Amino acid sequence: MSAANLLFKIVLIGDGGVGKTSLRRRFMGEAFTTKYIETIGADFAVKELTASNGTQIRFQIWDLAGQPRFRAVREGFYKGSRGALLVYDVTKGETYNNVPIWAEELRKNVAVMPPIVLVGNKIDLRVGEGVYVTPDYGEMMREYLERRYEVPVYFIETSAKTGENIQKAFYMLAEMILTQRRLA
Numbered sequence: 474m475s476a477a478n479l480l481f482k483i484v485l486i487g488d489g490g491v492g493k494t495s496l497r498r499r500f501m502g503e504a505f506t507t508k509y510i511e512t513i514g515a516d517f518a519v520k521e522l523t524a525s526n527g528t529q530i531r532f533q534i535w536d537l538a539g540q541p542r543f544r545a546v547r548e549g550f551y552k553g554s555r556g557a558l559l560v561y562d563v564t565k566g567e568t569y570n571n572v573p574i575w576a577e578e579l580r581k582n583v584a585v586m587p588p589i590v591l592v593g594n595k596i597d598l599r600v601g602e603g604v605y606v607t608p609d610y611g612e613m614m615r616e617y618l619e620r621r622y623e624v625p626v627y628f629i630e631t632s633a634k635t636g637e638n639i640q641k642a643f644y645m646l647a648e649m650i651l652t653q654r655r656l657a
């Protein structure tokens with residue numbers, strides 16, 4: 474099958490400020506253009522990647538831009554997504570607590586629940602004294618999501634500032650989508 478046929482829409486979801494846009498920018502590199510979809514307050518960019526078995530795919534990466542009007546977003550943003558990066562901020566417990574709300578919103582707006590990469594971002598800030606979300610909590614949330622939605626969920630911690638694990642997060646999602654596709 475040609476690469477043109479392997480275009481997958483993926484969505485970046487999670488609370489405002491957790492680093493969704495930064496993750497995408499890091500992944501894309503500096504030179505990318507986005508298309509802004511005014512009516513739903515979202516934008517997307519396309520990035521090609523090669524999976525481990527050599528399969529060429531293209532990701533159409535959707536990201537909520539600014540403050541969306543939620544009703545319209547529900548209709549247009551999630552539709553047809555084949556994978557999701559669900560992001561929280563390891564320095565803000567509330568963003569971790571809100572992960573199930575985002576998963577539920579995703580489920581309500583897709584015909585088939587897609588595989589998820591759960592991303593604990595901003596690990597460069599998890600230094601010194603403080604209350605942080607630890608990897609154990611990430612793993613607990615991963616298990617919860619997998620059990621509740623019966624889809625593969627992978628957990629990873631990243632830093633959009635240093636670039637740590639950014640490529641791996643997106644490539645894991647690609648592998649999961651391709652596996653789902655083979656099983657379908």
Ligand code: G3D
Nearest residue numbers: 489490491492493494495594595596598632633634
């Ligand atoms: P969002 O798209 O989820 O709303 P953004 O989040 O990507 O706009 O990021 C929100 C703020 O967090 C930005 O700072 C951004 O630079 C910062 N940020 C994102 N990821 C990381 C990270 O991994 N580490 C650190 N230290 N900061 C990060 P500003 O100051 O521009 O609001």
Ligand code: MG
Nearest residue numbers: 493494537539
């Ligand atoms: Mg953003």
